Amino acid sequence: MSSSLSALLSATFYEPDYEHLVELVHQRDPEARRRLLSLDLSVFGADGKLLLEHPVDTRDETLDLGALLAHTARQHGRVMAVFDARYDAGVFPYRPHHYAYVHRKGSATPALYYAVSAALGGVPDRIGDMSRLNNFDAYVFRRGPHAARYSVMLGNLGRFASAEAQVFAYYGAERVERTIALGPRAHAEVALAPEHGGQLLTRVETKSLFRLAGYVVGRREPSGELVLFDHLFTFFK
């Protein structure tokens, strides 16, 4: 094993009837020197069951998740797509982020562009002392005109360990807590009430013993179309 070999495990969620294109390497250089050494895709149902494995050609610029997963997702509903990348730390000074476009087929709403949630790796040991906790995440809502209901999607990328995640929704000074149990590779969408005690949802936080893959989600009513799909932000010490 090369001493410069590094690894990154990232995950996103795929739902049926969406175009979902993943940039394998964000801002790849024209000479394509910044290429992953390998990338494997694996796909899991909500209960953590492995549904599909697929080696990805790292010469490709993008991966069409819809082409790969539409059939599986129609059978199983939302699935978690896990990207297991190997890369040369000398080529990627920090980590090879994956970014993605998601767009409901036939919708006039513009595509959403987001950074794929990285849960394992990408924090090289050379950084040494960590200056932040990254298993406590938060998102502050800027209420826009489109989203009518909100949620967080959480996925446990643990191979063996189950996880408990606490989801805190804030409504002014009020806080509503919910605890979610996730088995290995299991995932869930946790609905957030848009209003509580006459106060609007202002912030959500997620906490767990170890880092989970997580997104904050906004949907239009009554179609359920995604109008917000973004990773949460890490607390800083």
Add this chain to the structure above:
Amino acid sequence: MTTGAGPEPQDALILCYCTMLTVGEFRRACAAGRWPLPGKENTGKLCTGCLGDVLYCLERFETPTRAPLSATS
């Protein structure tokens, strides 16, 4: 986080994606009482994503090296 009687981790699997520690390296170090290995001290502490799996493996691999603490010790 729970461990329980789950699957046996395979040695080739990368356990910690930050320190590139494999399950096999971790298993052998625990069996020899040499954990943490030099250079792998930050396992589970950086991105934290593998921490649950590290604890799961530790519970399976750890060899008791000392007598349990008593209430009077």
